[in-house]
Amino acid sequence: MDDAALDLHRQARETAYSMPLEQINPADPELFRSDTMWPYFERLRKEDPVHYTADSGWPDVGAYWSVTKYNDIMAVDTNHEVFSSEPIIVLPDPAEDFTLPMFIAMDPPKHDIQRKTVQPIVSPHHLAHLEPIIRERAAKILDDLPIGEEFDWVDKVSIELTTMTLATLFDFPWEDRRKLTRWSDVATAGPESGIFSSNDPEVAEQERRAELFECVDYFMRLWNERVNAPPRPDLISMLAHGESTKNMDRMEYLGNLILLIVGGNDTTRNTISGSILALSQNPDQERILRADPGMIPNMVSETIRWQTPLAYMRRTAKQDFDLGGKTIKKGDKVAMWYVSGNRDEDVIERPNDYWIERPRVRQHLSFGFGIHRCVGNRLAELQLKIIWEEILRRFPRIEVVGPPRRVLSSFVKGYEHLPVVIPTRT
Ligand code: HEM
Secondary structure: OOHHHHHHHHHHHHHHHHOOHHHOOOOOHHHHHOOOOHHHHHHHHHHOOEEEEOOOOOOOOOOEEEEOOHHHHHHHHOOOOOEEOOOOOOOOOOOOOOOOOOHHHOOOOHHHHHHHHHHHHHOHHHHHHHHHHHHHHHHHHHHOOOOOOOEEHHHHHHHHHHHHHHHHHHOOOHHHOHHHHHHHHHHHOOHHHOOOOOOOHHHHHHHHHHHHHHHHHHHHHHHHHHHOOOOOOOHHHHHHHOOOOOOOOHHHHHHHHHHHHHHHHHHHHHHHHHHHHHHHHOHHHHHHHHHOHHHHHHHHHHHHHHHOOEOEEEEEEOOOEEEOOEEEOOOOEEEEEHHHHOOOOOOOOOOOOOOOOOOOOOOOOOOOOHHHOOOOHHHHHHHHHHHHHHHHHHOOOOEEOOOOEEOOOOOEOOEEEOEEEOOOOO
16 A cells, blocks of 8 residues: 555544434445545444434435444345345336336345246356356466556456357347447446436436447347247246346346346456456465465455455345344334454454465355345355466466456445556466
């Protein structure tokens, strides 16, 4: 960290501990962009683990609870009877004229049936089929990287690999695969994200919707091709032939597509970039990894904890519920801050260290818990494992040569840009 960054973190710590507790508003995306949310969560875990923000400052978010300790998060995530995933799993409420049903934001029984429809895509059998395909693509991506010159790891490796995998899962036209990356970004972007041509929030929102309609129109063509053909092991064919999904309307199809696109894309992308950053900041850990590639699975799990690519999931209370001495009222919004639970000093040993030899390295909250626990967790781990096996075969060093640019979001915790240089090949 350079002096300016150290100053920023010192200031954040002072502010986090001196401001009135009730004003702490961890959903502020600026805290995530500057990576200064840590002392706020640390204070909440110590002084107010179930915390109420009465006014977030955003009308579509309003008031919300923050659950910040590991065991409290587990208690909420595993209690779907009280804590509903409907109507949405992010803090901003859905626009009334643009709701996107998707099974991550549904309760049983509909959730369970739709989840079962896509589950075969990540069965051990299908993952074994995917492994050589992912490996061949990972190898090609790495072989094409420039040596001795700066490039953006996010764009050239993380996005490319996860987009290729996603295109394979959908059996999506190969030459158009970067559309998936764009739709993934558009789906999670707020009007302030800067990825639209207009900065006017209303115009940006209209642009966002127009792009999402392009997405569903494109996928509708693929659906029409596949619904009249015999079932195949790709996600579109599975949805088109699935008993519980074959009659979905356009918005529900779009909602579930976005779930699968974002679920399979941003999260894994940001973990791949996170692994490069974490190892460059912790050279002792990189030495351990390079001395014993058998440590790759450990490193992958530790990176998923350390990165926590989805910072929280929202639930909505269906009835009054007492948690940590507070009463969450029926209808209240609750953010389960995985990013904070993963740094809980009472459950995780040396939580702020990146430590690939950590005991119980798979013990983290990044994939959630309970009936919505990530469907794609083994696929995400597989992609990370393969890319690192192939990196270790090729490159003795990857240098991070500048600070990362982080995403402006308190939901997707990740990177827009990570400048690196690979000095030599093995
Ligand atoms: C659900 C994280 C990769 C597809 C979730 C949830 C989290 C999560 C936190 C919600 C859990 C809850 O509410 O309890 C991650 C992380 C990933 C990752 C950190 C990578 C490191 C993937 C991949 C796929 C995927 C590769 C693609 C196949 C899904 C789906 C759901 C989900 C479909 C909804 C499950 C349900 O509602 O039953 N993921 N995910 N995820 N994830 Fe992932």
